[in-house]
Amino acid sequence: MTHQQKSVSDLTWLPLPPHYDPKQIENVWRVPYQERAQQASEWSARHTIRSAAEDQLKINLILVDLQNTFCLPEFELFVAGRSGMGAVEDNQRLCEFIYRNLGVITRITLTMDTHRVAQIFHPIYLVDENGSHPQPLTLVKYHDIESGRWRFNPSLADSLGVSPQEGQQQLLHYTRELQAKEKYDLTIWPYHAMLGGIGHALVSAVEEAVFFHTIARQSQPTYILKGQLASTESYSAIGPEVLYGADGKQLASKDLTMLKSVIANDLVVIAGQAKSHCVVWTVEDLLEQIKEQDPQLAGKVYLLDDCSSPVVVPDIVDYTEQADQAYHRFQEAGIHLVRSTDPISSWPGL
DSSP states (O other): OOHHHHHHHTTOOOOOOTTOOGGGTTOOOOOOHHHHHHHHHHHHHHTTOOOGGGOSSOEEEEEEOOBHHHHSTTSTTOOOTTTSOHHHHHHHHHHHHHHHTTTTOOEEEEEEEOBOSSSTTSGGGEEOTTSOOOOTTOEEOHHHHHTTSSEEOGGGHHHHTSOHHHHHHHHHHHHHHHHHTTOOOEEOOOSOSBTTSGGGSBOHHHHHHHHHHHHHHTOOOEEEEEOOOTTSOOOSSSSOSOOBOTTSOBOOOOOOHHHHHHHHSSEEEEEESOIIIIIHHHHHHHHHHHHHHOGGGGGGEEEETTSOOOOEETTTEEOHHHHHHHHHHHHHTTOEEEOTTSOGGGSTTO
16 A cells, blocks of 8 residues: 555545534535534544645645525526435435545645626527516537627627627627537526625535534635626636627637646546536546646546435426436546545546
8 A cells, every 4th residue: 555545545534523504505504613613623632633634645626616696596507416405415425535534635726616697598688579588507609609699789789898789799609609619509598696695605404514624734725716707607617608709809719717726736636516517527627637637637637416406397408318328428537536435546537
C-alpha cells in the first residue's frame, strides 16, 4: 500500500455526526452556525481530524448547483429523475459522503446557478406575434426565430442596453449556433435560481455539511457563480453555451478554475444537479480543457454517479439516456465513475 493509499484508508468512513438528520434533506431551515461550529471543533478533536493543510492526498469535491430551485420538490425546477425524488435522494447520499469522508476531503468548491428575470431562457425574453410569452419547457429552435414564431421582446431592449434589432439578431445568432454545435435547443425554463431569492440558496442540509467541513478541516470553500449573462444559457460552470455575440464580440471566456484544480489536486470529485444539463456540460468543458493540457489528467476526475439525477418531466421530457451516454463518453476518456457509498480507498486509480 502506498503512502497516499494509507492516508485515505486511515481516515475514511467516519460516523455520521449526531446533528445530521436524513429526514430533513428536503426541508429549508436556518443553519445554527455557532452551534455547528462548536460541534465541528469537538468532532474534529474527538476523531483526530487534521487540518486540510496537512493533507498529503489532496481531494477537491466540486458540487454543481445544489440549490433549492433544483433540489427540493416544491421549488421551480426540482430534478426528480425517474425515481421521482432524485435530487433529494442524491443529496442524502452526498451529505453522508461528506460526513463520512470529512477527514480526507481537502476542499469543497460549489457552483451556483445565478439568474435574473430577463434572460434568454426565461419566458419574458420572447414574444409571439400577439405579444404572448412562451410557456415553460417550450423548446425554441433556429427555425422558430427565423420564421417569426418567436422573437426578442422589444420592451426589454432599453433595460438590457441593446436595441430591439440587436436583441433580435442575437436571438437568431444564438439559436443558429446551438443548432450548428448540436447542443440542446434553447429551452424556456420557469423563472428559477433568482439572485437574492430563496431558490438561489444552497439546500440547507448541504450548506450545513459544507459549513461543518469548513470548521472541522479549517478549509474555506470556493464559490463559482454562473449564468448571469442575459443573452446566453450557461449550463456549464466553465463557460456559457455560446461565447460570441451576433456582432462578433466575446461574451465571456472559459474559466480555468476547475482545470487548475485538477492540476493542483490528486482527486477531483464531482456531483450535483442536473446530471443531464449542468453537470454534463461542466464535465464536457472540463474534459475539453484537460485534453488540451494533458489527457492523462482525466484519470484524476471522479464522478459520483449516485449523487446526480437527470431532468425528467413525465410525458414531456426525459434526458436520462442523454446523460448516461455522456457519462459513458467521459468514462472512455479516462474519467472514473464511482459511488458515494464505496470507500474512497477502493476507488480505481488509488
